[in-house]
Amino acid sequence: MNFPLENEDMSLIKKFELEASRIPWVVSLAQWIPRYPTPQPIVDFLIEKIKKWETNRYSIVPWLPQLRDSIAARYFEKYNIEIDPEKNITITAWAIEAISSFLLATLFPEDEVILIDPTYASYRWCVLTARWKPISAPLDDNRDLNIETIKKLITSKTKAIIFPNPNNPTGSIFSLDKIKKLLEITKEKNIYVVIDEVYDEFIYDNEIFQSAIIFFKSYPNLVLVNSWSKTFGMTWWRIWYIIAEERLNKEIIKVHDNLLTCAPVHSQWAAISTFEIYDEWTKKIKKQLQERRDYTIKQLNQLKDFIDFQIPKAAYFVFPKFNYTDNDYEECINILHKARLALVPGSGFWNRWKGHFRICFWRDFDDLKEWLERLKKYFWK
Numbered sequence: 001m002n003f004p005l006e007n008e009d010m011s012l013i014k015k016f017e018l019e020a021s022r023i024p025w026v027v028s029l030a031q032w033i034p035r036y037p038t039p040q041p042i043v044d045f046l047i048e049k050i051k052k053w054e055t056n057r058y059s060i061v062p063w064l065p066q067l068r069d070s071i072a073a074r075y076f077e078k079y080n081i082e083i084d085p086e087k088n089i090t091i092t093a094w095a096i097e098a099i100s101s102f103l104l105a106t107l108f109p110e111d112e113v114i115l116i117d118p119t120y121a122s123y124r125w126c127v128l129t130a131r132w133k134p135i136s137a138p139l140d141d142n143r144d145l146n147i148e149t150i151k152k153l154i155t156s157k158t159k160a161i162i163f164p165n166p167n168n169p170t171g172s173i174f175s176l177d178k179i180k181k182l183l184e185i186t187k188e189k190n191i192y193v194v195i196d197e198v199y200d201e202f203i204y205d206n207e208i209f210q211s212a213i214i215f216f217k218s219y220p221n222l223v224l225v226n227s228w229s230k231t232f233g234m235t236w237w238r239i240w241y242i243i244a245e246e247r248l249n250k251e252i253i254k255v256h257d258n259l260l261t262c263a264p265v266h267s268q269w270a271a272i273s274t275f276e277i278y279d280e281w282t283k284k285i286k287k288q289l290q291e292r293r294d295y296t297i298k299q300l301n302q303l304k305d306f307i308d309f310q311i312p313k314a315a316y317f318v319f320p321k322f323n324y325t326d327n328d329y330e331e332c333i334n335i336l337h338k339a340r341l342a343l344v345p346g347s348g349f350w351n352r353w354k355g356h357f358r359i360c361f362w363r364d365f366d367d368l369k370e371w372l373e374r375l376k377k378y379f380w381k
């Protein structure tokens with residue numbers, strides 16, 4: 001018997017984490033795993049809800065209204081944009097479920113989805129598992145959106161363009177000007193532009209990030225996804241949301257309902273409570289992250305004989321290139337076994353990224369210091 005995905009490998013990020021977990025004393029700069037507990041006010045709020053037995057049933061299919069209202073209220077407060085909580089928002093359990101619900105709701109067989117390249121590896125898997133065709137749209141040399149390239153890749157089968165802003169693994173921020181151009185090109189062709197803004201709070205130096213939500217009223221082909229996963233270190237709660245125009249949202253809800261019934265109810269309550277501490281919390285983590293980003297860049301600057309890299313403007317990754325080999329996989333395996341340090345090979349982000357690797361710098365400071373020392377020792381051996 002053949003399996004449709006048997007020629008595809010599992011995500012290299014997860015593969016390296018798994019391999020690393022089998023080797024003693026390995027430290028990992030591969031997958032980001034929150035290094036701090038969920039903020040106490042969120043936990044306290046949830047404990048109260050559990051004690052009152054408010055988490056012990058499905059949410060009214062498929063959400064808690066209070067959560068959708070809070071999301072809409074935050075966008076209104078921050079961007080003065082009105083989103084109808086009932087007509088435009090679906091609460092999902094995680095990123096892939098949000099993206100997959102969108103894909104399953106919109107695509108017909110043979111449709112194509114353009115993904116920027118490099119990008120979050122799981123989008124490609126979402127498209128593949130739904131049996132549709134991912135098309136790679138390389139970023140330009142400045143790691144920015146290449147509108148001309150995307151334009152050339154659009155065919156009569158293109159249904160959507162998906163990317164995160166800010167981007168993983170490059171840490172690029174795509175400007176609203178470019179996003180508007182993309183929405184303009186795609187609007188008439190009924191192509192959705194799906195933007196994942198999960199790193200919206202991780203912006204360095206004086207860079208400015210603004211949500212594409214400001215285009216929501218003028219461009220019904222805009223779809224946004226976001227989550228509390230990164231901002232509040234809540235990856236383990238598995239809770240996301242998707243914002244889409246009414247007709248599309250109805251279709252997404254149908255798919256979501258059949259996949260999952262509803263996102264975990266305790267996680268929905270936890271997400272509601274984040275809005276009480278949002279600004280105070282994000283201010284705190286921004287400072288910590290800026291320190292880590294600056295420290296990491298300073299250390300990597302000492303390795304310029306071995307690697308080239310661009311300074312990330314956002315998110316918490318650096319995506320350097322070995323300047324002595326294109327075999328990123330073999331080199332990351334060597335580093336894993338000899339330096340006991342887990343990184344992610346660039347080819348995990350699509351084949352054209354051979355020779356690159358990804359470092360995640362959101363770690364405890366002492367650990368970050370130790371891990372970068374290991375990397376330096378490896379290169380200077």
Ligand SMILES: Cc1ncc(COP(=O)(O)O)c(C=O)c1O
Pocket residue numbers: 094095096120164168196198227229230235238239
């Ligand atoms: C852009 C982007 N979206 C989604 C995710 C996944 O988030 P979650 O694990 O909460 O589903 C990641 C994880 O690295 C990511 O980089």
